[in-house]
Amino acid sequence: MTETVLFTDAAVLDTAAGELVPGQRVLVRGGTIDAVGPDLEAPGGARVLDLAGKTLMPGLIDCHAHVNAHTANLAGLADDSPAYVALKAAKEMREMLHRGFTTVRDPGGADFGLREALDEGVVEGPRLYFGGKALSQTGGHGDGRPRGRSVREDHQCCPDLSTVCDGVDGVRRAAREQLRTGAHHVKVMLSGGVASPTDRIDSTQFSLEEIRAIVEETEAANRYVAGHAYTARAVNRGLAAGVRSIEHGNLIDESSVELFLEHDAFLVPTLVTYERMAAEGAEHGLPAASLAKNPIVLEAGLRALELAHRAGVNICYGSDLLGGMRRHQLQEFTIRGAVLPAADVIRSATVTAARLLGEAGRLGQILPGALADLLVVDGDPLRDLAVLTDPEANLRLVMQGGDVKADRLGSPGRD
Numbered sequence: 357m358t359e360t361v362l363f364t365d366a367a368v369l370d371t372a373a374g375e376l377v378p379g380q381r382v383l384v385r386g387g388t389i390d391a392v393g394p395d396l397e398a399p400g401g402a403r404v405l406d407l408a409g410k411t412l413m414p415g416l417i418d419c420h421a422h423v424n425a426h427t428a429n430l431a432g433l434a435d436d437s438p439a440y441v442a443l444k445a446a447k448e449m450r451e452m453l454h455r456g457f458t459t460v461r462d463p464g465g466a467d468f469g470l471r472e473a474l475d476e477g478v479v480e481g482p483r484l485y486f487g488g489k490a491l492s493q494t495g496g497h498g499d500g501r502p503r504g505r506s507v508r509e510d511h512q513c514c515p516d517l518s519t520v521c522d523g524v525d526g527v528r529r530a531a532r533e534q535l536r537t538g539a540h541h542v543k544v545m546l547s548g549g550v551a552s553p554t555d556r557i558d559s560t561q562f563s564l565e566e567i568r569a570i571v572e573e574t575e576a577a578n579r580y581v582a583g584h585a586y587t588a589r590a591v592n593r594g595l596a597a598g599v600r601s602i603e604h605g606n607l608i609d610e611s612s613v614e615l616f617l618e619h620d621a622f623l624v625p626t627l628v629t630y631e632r633m634a635a636e637g638a639e640h641g642l643p644a645a646s647l648a649k650n651p652i653v654l655e656a657g658l659r660a661l662e663l664a665h666r667a668g669v670n671i672c673y674g675s676d677l678l679g680g681m682r683r684h685q686l687q688e689f690t691i692r693g694a695v696l697p698a699a700d701v702i703r704s705a706t707v708t709a710a711r712l713l714g715e716a717g718r719l720g721q722i723l724p725g726a727l728a729d730l731l732v733v734d735g736d737p738l739r740d741l742a743v744l745t746d747p748e749a750n751l752r753l754v755m756q757g758g759d760v761k762a763d764r765l766g767s768p769g770r771d
């Protein structure tokens with residue numbers, strides 16, 4: 357049973373408008389936001405929480421996080437015990453929630469089992485929107501084999517992030533396999549990547565026919581396709597084929613921006629992962645070949661973000677961190693905040709992210725009828741995003757579906 361809570365004297369962060377509305381009361385009942393206004397009365401039995409001087413905001417949404425990636429050596433993940441990977445994921449998901457991420461989209465790795473365990477309350481973590489295994493062509497970004505190995509074990513039980521499939525029939529089947537498990541989206545590798553041993557960043561992957569087949573299968577299930585891609589060439593062929601969200605997009609150009617706008621598609625930059633891979637990738641298991649590829653996308657990423665932002669592209673928050681580097685999940689705020697207005701950065705992790713997930717009005721905003729996923733922070737994140745990036749100091753309360761998951765309202769300062 358979730359309790360009834362009335363927040364009083366709150367400065368409510370309106371993520372859509374990008375402004376703080378002072379003196380508000382917010383009533384939470386039955387796991388959702390029941391009412392918002394200056395004069396609400398506390399119903400009988402309600403717990404009243406005074407938020408004078410504090411900000412009440414929607415829980416954060418990370419649209420690109422790999423809960424299973426406990427190491428940056430992704431190729432080795434398939435050899436781990438699924439039980440081990442799941443338990444490590446449980447630990448990481450709890451930490452994500454306590455950073456303020458009440459929702460996470462996992463584009464590769466997380467499956468229906470983790471989602472079920474979260475729904476049943478077996479483990480604590482963000483609401484999980486999973487894609488199952490990402491679809492990769494042979495030799496593509498999801499094919500972790502070294503050059504000398506011809507055999508690949510593709511089994512549902514191998515806890516790696518991808519499955520390898522080729523040909524229109526093969527990719528259709530792979531998409532259907534993910535969708536039958538309840539995947540919220542299908543992830544497809546449209547170009548080479550950093551953490552894959554044998555492909556080039558500037559390659560395109562899958563034929564147009566294969567991409568179209570994946571989009572067709574996914575749309576038939578009323579789901580959408582998320583595509584990993586860096587270059588304008590790879591991004592553009594994905595967008596033209598109906599891919600709805602582009603992951604990374606570090607090397608896009610003006611022609612890509614036009615396609616994003618034309619298709620009302622979403623860009624999910626993940627700048628923090630390249631920064632951290634450069635700084636500490638080696639110690640977290642990132643192979644040398646991947647370290648060598650990283651600078652190609654690191655420098656271009658900020659320019660891509662600015663280009664997309666200026667044009668009004670839908671932009672979502674993504675971290676994409678691997679292994680022990682995931683502790684920097686909030687640092688994407690810092691990186692983006694250096695070039696974009698804080699209100700826009702916050703929008704990417706709330707209201708725009710909710711739209712990508714198909715949860716507009718349910719997540720990412722404080723509105724009657726929305727799920728009660730809420731954070732209480734000290735200070736005004738619109739003035740200073742650092743309010744969000746140091747949860748130890750500033751995050752006072754985490755509520756998810758009306759349940760209080762972390763409560764440090766009573767104690768001033770660190771505890």
Ligand code: ZN
Binds near residue numbers: 549584585603
């Ligand atoms: Zn990727």
Ligand code: ZN
Binds near residue numbers: 420422463464676
């Ligand atoms: Zn990723």
